[in-house]
Amino acid sequence: MNETYGLRINGRDEQVREAWLGESLLYVLRERLGLPGSKNACEQGECGSCSVFCDGVLVNACCLLAADAVDAEVTTVEGLGAGSTPVQRAFLDEGAVQCGFCTPGLVMAVTDLLQRTSDPSETELREAISGNLCRCTGYGRIFAAVRAAQQGDAQ
């Protein structure tokens, strides 16, 4: 049976119409609500490229049933700002974006880290992005971007 339900995404009320209730939040964001910022690379929680905030908590949108997020406040990478947050600017400035597929998820994970800890250690940083796979950069540029974003925040 298909059903219509409401979601609250990036501060806006959205309607998911006549959808199969088994769809993940990732699928609904990308295929039904026109929000393709969250990427689909694995659909099994392994790559982090679909990372979103659900009531402020970093989770993988592919592991969240959309119909179970009805009363949650969901923030996707689109809700962070159009490339304008310190983390996003640092990723661009430091060349931490190559093919870019992992970038939205990494931006979400790094944003989460810097919200929790203003001055993360190297270990905390590695831990924070351990669930985000990047096949292009080798991560060096990503670490540099996080350091740059931190300094940007501090200024």
Place this chain on the structure above:
Amino acid sequence: MTIARPRTVADALDALGALPGAQLLAGGTDLMVEINFGRRSPDDIVALRRVAELGAFEVGEEVVLGAGVTYSVLEHDLADELPALAAAARTVGSPQIRNAGTVGGNVGTASPAGDTLPVLAALDAAVTLAGPEGDRTLPLDAFITGPKRTAIRPGELIRDVRFRRPRGPQLFLKVGPRNAMVISVACCAVVVDADRRRVGIGLGSVGPRPLRATAAEDALAPLVDWDALRADRDAIQRAAALSAEAAEPITDHRATADYRRHCVGVLVERALTRGLEP
């Protein structure tokens, strides 16, 4: 497909009664993968995310962990009280998975590789099931009956896991290809219980369900200096060898049975050495 979104255990049980065969959903980190890949297509879902009482925990003489307690809560809020469970939580998946995944989901899935399971086994944990006729409690060993098999009955849900809080070191160690995002090749938990003068040794990923190395425990207990909480190297090595014998590993795409057995010996020796400083 329909979904029920109860806010209390009582309402969740009503929903299960009204939707026979409904699938329970907690953090979704096991179930959603199955649904995404079409391996499961439940007719009905009872989502437990809003059931606040399942997310609660109590740490006194007895520890009661609601089924909805996440790995993040274990690792951040209970690291001092429950060091082995917190250590196991820290090795699960990624921050995203730990924010969503729950103890109840780990026990409910009952995968041979579930990382909390050997710890709960070593702690002599029991599982409380809430059902239409009230609650019943089963030892973990009776609840998990085989790989991904449990004694849960239709209409029931896991309310909590509980165990007496032991006094003494508790450790968890795991082997996998890297330090994050890995399913255990082998893991072990050691729980030193100074009051009962026993050392619980739980083994994970080396059998159809979590194992207790009881022969190793029996051999070790009389050799521990219980006032100093120490054991000598010989006693520890003997217990590690007996633990490796207790393993029932299989060869699969992650590792060979021989390697897994070898891991058990190394891990148990290391954990006992850290816990009982020879």
